[in-house]
Amino acid sequence: MNAPRTRVQRRPVHGVLLLDKPLGLSSNQALQKAKWLLRAEKAGHTGTLDPLATGVLPLCFGAATKFSQLHLDADKTYEAIARLGVRTSTGDAEGEVIATRPVAVAAGDLARVQAQFTGPIRQVPPMHSALKRDGKALYEYAREGVEVERAPRDVVIRSLEIAAMPADCIRIRATVSKGTYIRTLGEDIGEALGCGAHLTALRRIATGGFEATQCVTLPALEAMGEAGRLACLLPTESLLAGHTSVTLAAEDAARFLSGLRRRGGWPDAAEVAVFGQAPRAFLGTAHVKAGELIPGRLLNPIEIQQTLLTEATP
Structure with a gap:
């Protein structure tokens, strides 16, 4: 028989925890784990990261949840690796390969595309996203094999760096406005290079004024005592820098x-x-x-x- 599950005694906790979200967990799974470790009554996050993405995920507890929208709207900085010549159904390594093309990309091509995608651009949201259509998330339609029409969205790429890597890969570093999909950016860059692409790695290194160097990992949080975990919390007003x-x-x-x-x-x-x-x-x-x-x-x-x-x- 399984041992009875220990009931956690919740308590009021107020503040912001900067978590370095691990690979493989959804944002909500990471939030629930941190909430359990802090025994917090109320918690929320400030914008999702895909399970295949890592990096800065500000978690809001108690009173801080009232101001989480401020970081939903904040600019964010990402580092990504894209493999050229291969398109997938999801735009990342989790999907099935749907097309392959030869790669013939020179340094001048990268400079041209970098300039092309810097500044205001339009993006068509990916089917594998949490955007809703008729009350249903797009990724639910995608899982059923249904593609629905999506209107392009105006976003801003504040800064963009693209560098060549071995094995037909490129490294992308981008600071973007809210609502920007980095998977879509990677795919669009691949198309502009004439070969297609999909992301193989994605890391958020900054959101608003928060950076990855300020974050704590879940294993580190687990290893701490309660006082140490509470000491990791930033005050609620840190969201209003x-x-x-x-x-x-x-x-x-x-x-x-x-x-x-x-x-x-x-x-x-x-x-x-x-x-x-x-x-x-x-x-x-x-x-x-x-x-x-x-x-x-x-x-x-x-x-x-x-x-x-x-x-x-x-």
Whole structure:
């Protein structure tokens, strides 16, 4: 008989864990593993990575889940390896080979294609994606052998580097806007080179202001005690690194948290992170217009108190 499964006692956990997602796990599987290790009550991630991709996956816990959209919209940087001359059904090594062509690519060809795909471009989303059509994910249609029409999407390739590698492969490094599919970029580059291509490796090395060097792996997290795991969490406000900071005295902070506008000498700002003064605590987001601080997404008093207690625990 199997031993009874140990029930994990959940607890409130608030903050951001920068995980280096391992090969072979879906983003949700990685999230659930980290959530279990932290015994967290509430968690979410900031945009999926395919099981065959590795790298930066910010995981949001507790109050931080309220601000995860900020990193869904952030620019991201990837490194990928594409094999030229071979197209697959999925655009990566997981799919079946559907076409092969000879490869005859010179350095000038790579420079031409690099310029062609830098800046605003249009992409047709791949069938093997989580985009929905009539309430059903495209990858579900793909598994049934059904191809549906997809409208091209406008995306921006902020920077692109393409370098030749042995065995008819190229290395791609790209910083891209939200909604960009690197598998599709690899396939389109292959077509522009006249031979087709598919990705054999993909790694996200940065998202927003977060980089792979800041990340912790699941094995490292597993090897830690509870205090060590909690120490890996960044504060919720780390998601708002580009925001203007405003600090309120206790009376104004209390009124702001109740949803009331505050008036002060602040310049207009579209994105503001608001803090209480004593003790210093993150309260939420706002924007400033005509000297008024207008509340956006707010933490509730319980979340603020739990965060302060956690930060005070050695």
